[in-house]
Amino acid sequence: MEERTTHMWKYILKRLGLAVVTVFIIITLTFFSMNAIPGGPFEKEKAPDPAVRAVLEERFHLNKPVGVQFLYYIADLFQGDFGISLKTGRDIMQTLTESFAVSARLGGVAALSALVVGLVLGSIAALRRNGVFDRVIIFFTTLFVSVPSFVLATILLLTFCLKLNWFQVWSATGQQNYFLPILALALYPMSYITRLTKSSMLDVLGQDYIRTARSKGVAESKVIYKHALRNALIPVITYMGPMVAYILTGSLVVETVFTIGGLGSKFVTGITNRDYPMIMATTIFLAVLMVIATLISDLIYKLVDPKISFD
Amino acid sequence: MNEIDQIPKKHLLSLQLDVSKFEPASAEEKEQHSQMREPSTFFKDGMKKLFKNPLAVGSLIVLLLMIITIVFAPMIVPYGYEEMITVGGVRDKTAKNMPPMQFSELEQQAIANGEEIFPHIFGTDALCRDYFIRVVYGARVSLSVGLFASLIVLMIGLVYGSVSGYVGGRTDLVMMRIVDIIYSLPDLLMVILLSVVLDPLLKDAIAHTSLEKIGTNMISLFIVFGLLYWVSMARLVRGQILSIKKNEYVLAARALGAKPVRIVKKHVLPNCISVIFISTALQIPNAIFTESFLSFIGLGVQAPMPSLGSLANAARQGLESYPYKLVFPAVAICLIVLAFNLLGDGLRDAFDPKLRK
Numbered sequence: 001m002e003e004r005t006t007h008m009w010k011y012i013l014k015r016l017g018l019a020v021v022t023v024f025i026i027i028t029l030t031f032f033s034m035n036a037i038p039g040g041p042f043e044k045e046k047a048p049d050p051a052v053r054a055v056l057e058e059r060f061h062l063n064k065p066v067g068v069q070f071l072y073y074i075a076d077l078f079q080g081d082f083g084i085s086l087k088t089g090r091d092i093m094q095t096l097t098e099s100f101a102v103s104a105r106l107g108g109v110a111a112l113s114a115l116v117v118g119l120v121l122g123s124i125a126a127l128r129r130n131g132v133f134d135r136v137i138i139f140f141t142t143l144f145v146s147v148p149s150f151v152l153a154t155i156l157l158l159t160f161c162l163k164l165n166w167f168q169v170w171s172a173t174g175q176q177n178y179f180l181p182i183l184a185l186a187l188y189p190m191s192y193i194t195r196l197t198k199s200s201m202l203d204v205l206g207q208d209y210i211r212t213a214r215s216k217g218v219a220e221s222k223v224i225y226k227h228a229l230r231n232a233l234i235p236v237i238t239y240m241g242p243m244v245a246y247i248l249t250g251s252l253v254v255e256t257v258f259t260i261g262g263l264g265s266k267f268v269t270g271i272t273n274r275d276y277p278m279i280m281a282t283t284i285f286l287a288v289l290m291v292i293a294t295l296i297s298d299l300i301y302k303l304v305d306p307k308i309s310f311d
Numbered sequence: 312m313n314e315i316d317q318i319p320k321k322h323l324l325s326l327q328l329d330v331s332k333f334e335p336a337s338a339e340e341k342e343q344h345s346q347m348r349e350p351s352t353f354f355k356d357g358m359k360k361l362f363k364n365p366l367a368v369g370s371l372i373v374l375l376l377m378i379i380t381i382v383f384a385p386m387i388v389p390y391g392y393e394e395m396i397t398v399g400g401v402r403d404k405t406a407k408n409m410p411p412m413q414f415s416e417l418e419q420q421a422i423a424n425g426e427e428i429f430p431h432i433f434g435t436d437a438l439c440r441d442y443f444i445r446v447v448y449g450a451r452v453s454l455s456v457g458l459f460a461s462l463i464v465l466m467i468g469l470v471y472g473s474v475s476g477y478v479g480g481r482t483d484l485v486m487m488r489i490v491d492i493i494y495s496l497p498d499l500l501m502v503i504l505l506s507v508v509l510d511p512l513l514k515d516a517i518a519h520t521s522l523e524k525i526g527t528n529m530i531s532l533f534i535v536f537g538l539l540y541w542v543s544m545a546r547l548v549r550g551q552i553l554s555i556k557k558n559e560y561v562l563a564a565r566a567l568g569a570k571p572v573r574i575v576k577k578h579v580l581p582n583c584i585s586v587i588f589i590s591t592a593l594q595i596p597n598a599i600f601t602e603s604f605l606s607f608i609g610l611g612v613q614a615p616m617p618s619l620g621s622l623a624n625a626a627r628q629g630l631e632s633y634p635y636k637l638v639f640p641a642v643a644i645c646l647i648v649l650a651f652n653l654l655g656d657g658l659r660d661a662f663d664p665k666l667r668k
Contacts, residue, residue, distance in 0.1 A: 018491065018492070018495060019495070021492060022492060022495045022496060025492060025496065026496060026497075026501075029496075029501070029504070030504060033504060033505065033508040034508065036508060036512060037508055037511050037512065038511055038512070142649070142652070142653070143645075143649065145652065146596070146645055146648040146649035146652050147645050147648075148600055148603055148604060148607075148620075148644060148645075148648070149604075150603070150604065150607045150620070150623060150624075151623060151641040151644060151645060154623060154626070154627060154630070154637055154641070155637070155638075155641060157630070158630055158631075158634050158637060162630060162631045162634075163634075245497055245499070249497075249499045249500065249604075252608060253604070253607055253608060256608070257627065268608050268609075271503065271507060271608060271609060271610065272609055274507075276507075279504070279507055283500055283503070283504050286497070286500055287496070287497045287500050287501075290497040290500070291495065291497070294495065
């Protein structure tokens with residue numbers, strides 16, 4: 001037991017180290033690749049006066065070598081300063097936090113509903129194997145994992161907003177109905193979790209300890225909740241990291257399609273406008289979120305499953 | 312007398328068989344025995360299983376039909392993906408945003424004059440271009456991106472994984488740390504980032520070359536796949552090689568003095584080819600997904616060249632009036648990805664049931 005604990009701490013430290021290295025690499029990659037783009041911020045059509053330009057370059061350290069600029073950038077990052085947007089001139093950190101609040105609500109609900117619905121449907125499909133319900137679920141989940149999020153979002157928008165008029169088109173001031181965007185984000189992870197739960201549940205139900213529990217006369221509901229479902233959850237935990245990544249990148253298109261002013265649509269607008277500081281900031285922000293999500297899901301996975309060694 | 316009768320007499324306590332109780336098999340019986348089972352190879356076995364899977368066969372048929380369409384349709388349909396419809400040498404400005412199977416006013420006049428005009432199966436787009444041919448070219452682009460990207464991933468992953476797995480030791484450790492780090496990068500974000508950056512960088516480099524036509528975004532897409540997506544393939548290959556390396560026949564080959572390259576090529580790789588093949592097949596829909604995603608957010612193929620993602624993106628303008636413009640490319644993407652997914656599942660079940668989770 002003691003040995004396991006030290007192994008566990010070693011593992012956690014190792015993963016933390018890897019995460020820090022990853023984040024550093026992401027920042028470096030983002031910074032230097034953006035700096036490799038020819039042309040500076042003042043070489044546009046509205047070129048400022050040379051004197052003004054010198055002052056501005058001094059202010060933003062643009063007259064220093066790239067390496068020094070990089071150090072300044074990192075120092076600014078640690079103070080929560082992502083610079084200002086080339087397009088709007090607004091402070092990026094402020095834009096990020098504002099729009100992330102919208103995205104987090106959207107993504108959070110999507111992730112939670114994907115998890116809950118996926119687990120329930122997957123368990124039912126496994127318990128009623130080869131029944132009508134199982135077949136229907138498997139049919140739809142196979143279909144939904146093949147539909148890209150942007151196709152799904154546009155088709156939902158077309159069918160339910162424009163043709164059937166069940167929901168109003170999203171607008172910042174008017175009615176804010178989150179149902180369709182959440183559906184567009186959640187269907188893929190939900191289908192994936194359903195399939196994952198089904199196969200891992202079937203795997204667990206075939207194990208000896210389930211037979212033992214049943215032969216001891218444990219009530220069927222208890223066998224399922226306490227023994228089967230708990231163990232079947234373990235593979236689902238590993239999917240949490242990829243799911244967060246999927247939802248964050250999915251929000252790029254879903255928010256654009258539904259014109260929601262979240263982080264995703266800000267990112268896409270940044271790309272369209274070639275607003276490099278904005279692209280840099282959003283990339284780093286989203287990447288760090290994804291790295292953290294993967295780290296947490298991997299750690300939980302290792303902690304929950306006693307069979308796994310910390311090598 | 313037969314020679315078997317000359318075997319010495321059986322000892323009382325011996326377990327030796329009583330040969331006289333046996334009789335030689337007749338020619339007919341021998342024949343029957345040899346016909347019991349035809350010799351079968353691993354590949355034949357797998358294919359047999361694959362063709363018993365209705366879903367896999369169905370998706371194979373769908374994919375074949377699509378490939379036939381995208382190869383032959385441009386030869387039959389008399390329109391180009393970037394040209395306006397012309398009637399009698401005149402640009403037809405009335406052929407704008409037409410619904411499927413309709414003719415414009417100019418075309419109707421021409422038909423009335425006895426001319427034959429090829430129908431616009433999917434209608435036309437806002438720039439008076441035949442939409443069917445655009446979707447066909449879009450599918451061409453998407454499919455070839457998927458195939459080439461998977462091949463790039465396969466080649467890099469195969470070489471890297473083989474070297475790492477076969478050489479082992481410190482080399483393996485260093486190579487796998489690099490893989491770990493690349494693996495932990497959020498791939499789609501890095502793809503977006505690199506596409507944004509490579510676009511202006513490549514523009515000058517490829518100007519006036521034959522590469523100009525396929526556009527910077529497409530090339531950067533391949534570069535990105537080559538840089539990032541090979542890692543899981545490398546891991547897979549390495550794992551396979553590590554487990555196969557332990558077999559006696561590899562030891563025997565090494566004892567006979569075979570060179571490492573030969574051992575990997577002749578003994579190790581053929582034994583893990585099915586696993587590698589399947590994950591390459593599963594990589595294709597992944598690449599198509601990525602390409603269409605990038606095209607959708609405006610980082611995909613260059614403007615006149617269509618891709619299924621950019622067509623779907625363009626269809627968002629005027630979605631209410633011309634919904635079919637979204638439906639055709641969307642259905643095409645979903646069909647391609649679904650068919651590849653089902654085929655991949657079928658291949659996995661047929662060739663390597665152990666892979667199934």
